[in-house]
Amino acid sequence: MRVPVSLFSDRPLSKCATVFQPWTAKSSFNILKVSRYSRDPLFSIKRIKKAKKWSERALPVWNLLRFWPKQQLDASMADTFLEHLCLLDIDQEPITARNTSIICTIGPASRSIPKLQEMVKAGMNIARLNFSHGSHEYHGETIKNIREAVETITTDPLYYRPVAIALDTKGPEIRTGLVRGTAEQEVELERGASVRVVTGEGDRDSTDGNVIWVDYPSLPQVLEKGGRIYIDDGLIGLKVLETDWVEALVESGGVLGGRKGVNLPGCDLVDMPAVSERDEGDLRFGVAQGVDMVFASFIRCGQDVREVRRALGPFGKDIKVVSKVESRQGVHNFLEILAESDGVMVARGDLGIEIPAEKVFIAQKMMIGRCNSAGKPVICATQMLESMVAHPRPTRAEGSDVANAVLDGADCVMLSGETAKGLFPVESVTMMHSICREAEAAIFQQQLFEELRRLTPLSNDPTEVTAIGAVESSFKCCAGAVIVLTTTGRSAQLLSRYRPRCPIVAVTRSPQVARQAQLLRGVFPVLFHPLPAPVWADDVDNRVYFGMNIGKARGFFKTGDMVIVVTGWIPGSGHTNIMRAVHVP
Structure with a gap:
């Protein structure tokens, strides 16, 4: 049973900065639980326990109300990996937007x-x-x-x-031929049977229960006695008995169809x-x-x-x-x-x-x-x-x-x-x-972000520095999304590299960049069709608001939520260096 939260503010929810004493119970367990919902990678449980008054334990109220019952947030911000595993809860809801x-x-x-x-x-x-x-x-x-x-x-x-x-x-790759010359035919290879593996063009359609044709002429030269030939992702296994004409023993049988892949583990296929x-x-x-x-x-x-x-x-x-x-x-x-x-x-x-x-x-x-x-x-x-x-x-x-x-x-x-x-x-x-x-x-978000940041070499690239700051800010303010304007897709890729928990809404005018961004974890590409506005600042605002509208329509965030906006300071690619935290209108 969740303990109700008492609010001591008459301001709108989206404007309220903090929540004061969340409940009267003062157990360390409750203090520990509430600290998880800060979603702050630098928010240590030890710091919470050292707080001498409730005002020092203040948390963003909208974060608490929005994420309290779901999305494994307490586990994702644990102090240790073992604690992270212990805090996973099968009754919590999954993440809102799939990032993979x-x-x-x-x-x-x-x-x-x-x-x-x-x-x-x-x-x-x-x-x-x-x-x-x-x-x-x-x-x-x-x-x-x-x-x-x-x-x-x-x-x-x-x-x-x-x-x-x-x-x-x-x-x-190496493949077998068609069984008896047709794609629909299959043949059963029984365990213990002996088969010949041939490569001549004249034998291309000769595959049956006794002969298997493969499209690699150098096969006899690369095989050794006792070696293995695997067919169809290893479902069929052959042991090489003779290499001059490649006779093999069926060690693991099965049904052989046409055009199946052949693997020769341990063989050096330098001529391919x-x-x-x-x-x-x-x-x-x-x-x-x-x-x-x-x-x-x-x-x-x-x-x-x-x-x-x-x-x-x-x-x-x-x-x-x-x-x-x-x-x-x-x-x-x-x-x-x-x-x-x-x-x-x-x-x-x-x-x-x-x-x-x-x-x-x-x-x-x-x-x-x-x-x-x-x-x-x-x-x-x-x-x-x-x-x-x-x-x-x-x-x-x-x-x-x-x-x-x-x-x-x-x-x-x-x-x-x-x-x-x-x-x-x-x-x-x-x-x-x-x-x-x-x-x-269920990702251990705190550990992941800290390790990615620590392993990244020091950089004087404004775009990468901005990306790191944007992702860290998204954790601190519990952002509903990061909205990035991108021409080539590089800014979106750098944001994806640091694995924010929230989705990355990448607004671009390039259809190919939008499609290729589907390779990146957490990036939701949005294609913006209108022509650029005469004033560049207006064009930036138009694209940002378009990204916000799409994000709201897909349920990533709602009016009043916080989002991180990443843009450049002049038109064109390679100039991303501005990060803003804004409320969704």
Whole structure:
């Protein structure tokens, strides 16, 4: 039972600065509880206990009333990690606005316009197109459907979001051929059976229960006796018996379909190009279609990222390159990959085959941590809600997996087969949305912000300094949102780097910047269409008020709440240096 608060002020709620003696009980427990709702990272419990009179324990009244029963605020501002865990409460409400972006793979189950509309309303931020499958005509039609689906809800401020389109390259991967020459055929490989693995062009359509064709001519040269070949994300495992003609024993059997991925753990595939001829054609197609980002598969070093940028050419220079790390070599070269990339995807499917499964979580945490430290977006992907391909609810372990990716610091979480071919694509997005909201409320916010600030090198960049101050101020005044005006998206990315608890409403005139901002944790891009006002100060006010109206419509804050506004002092990009704390009119 909550103790009622006594207010000793006749001023309007939004104007009232403090609340005096909140209750007559003077137990240290009550004092400790009320201190949590200050949301002040520097507000120590020890300082509260040392206060000699109630006026020194004054707290913003609107903060107390607004956040008292919900959003795990007492836990998020704990003094220690153990105390943070002890204060988590299953009966508190989740965070108001989901900050983690959801990436959905679009396939046969989800490419229709009505289904895409449902997925956008359910929370899809980025649509991923897997170019390992499908023709350019197929993907061109899918892109058209995505844009039509988004356009139909443009006027609805509650559901509209500028959905980004990501092209996922085939990359330097190895795949099997079609079973008996057709995409619909499958074959059962029984445990203990012997099979031949062939690479000749004449055997391309010969895959059956005795022969498996793969598209890697150098296969006999890189294999060793006793080595392993894994097919279809490791569902089928072969042990190499002979390398001259590649005979193998089926150690773990299963159903083999066409065009399945092949992994050769421990093999050095130095002759495989970073960008294949097919990839170059796909990237040119993506540039022509105006995709917003590329998920570059099987990136092994920094040079591979540079090759992808070269293939994009001058017309694709503004496309974001997100490197998929899915091999041991990529993990070892992670820092140079990160330096060359706009973001990173922790692609756990192939990574879990290339390295021992029990070490995948170590690689995941390391990569997410280094991306957070560098201020670059990171995606956690593969088998997050895998059981929802066939079932309407995930397993408990899958729910915990998504939540832990959010707690680790992922900017985005990704759905693959769940939305591409599953029976419940919309339900999968809805479930992931709900899990992310609950997980974000349970983040140890005080520790996170302090560590991010401490690890950041000293900077004389006005934009970064302003971003740090804005995020800290958002904690101190319990802001409903940070509203930032951005031309290139850099200011929004710097704010996202320091992980404010409230949403970041990024107002921009650039459609591409708005879509690409979906990669960033906590950023809600808003597209401002009107032409600039003749007086620049008026134009700033117009954009700020537009962001406020959108924030109120989406329920981020209401009239009278405090928001932080971040702007520049002159027109153009690179001049962000003003932070204001204002009440929403």
